[in-house]
Amino acid sequence: MPRVSQDQLDARRQEILAAARACFARHGYEGATVRRLEEETGLSRGAIFHHFRDKESLFLAVAEDDAAAMVETVARNGLVQVMRDLLARADSTETAGWLGSQLEVSRRLRTDPAFAKRWAQRAQAITDATHERLRRQREAGVLRDDVPLDLLTQFLELAYDGLVLHLATGRPPGDLGRVLDLVEEAVRKA
Secondary structure, eight states, X not given: OOOOOHHHHHHHHHHHHHHHHHHHHHHHHHHXXXXXXXXXXXXXXXXXXXXXXXXHHHHHHXXXXXXXXXXXXXXXXXXXXHHHHHHHTTTSHHHHHHHHHHHHHHHHHHHOXXXXXXXXXXXXXXXXXXXXXXXXXXXXTOBOSSSOXXXXXXXXXXXXXXXXXXXHTTOOOTTHHHHHHHHHHHHBOO
């Protein structure tokens, strides 16, 4: 029997994550049954759970994958850019799935203490990346210096959460680009 390379295993894992993201977004965690996951991925339960211990691990991997991508973007370009990118892709199927996953993470944070405990590190990584980006911006002289960095970090996270909720609930983007301009102006040095 031919051996499967690590690249092939990694590619399959990414395919499963993408399909599972869509399934969780469409049906929620509870509604994303193993049968639905099989249908969405086109794989058997054995093939799916060869890569992930169980549905909980699969969902957490989807959420962690999203958080890691977000941390990268925040570190490189800032949280406002994450929001602008999200707004620019608001109509795409991939973004709809990602937004649904974000709402599902929020729901599970409220209702599942074990999940919330596991998720705390991921949330902290996003906060840390935002705070570090703001610190660098302040050192460069482009960020206002009359407000503590922790407060600016919370402000941007609140704006992000509001944007995610707005888009995930199907409300039209409208003039949110200008709203993001206001958010950005609020943290910049005058």
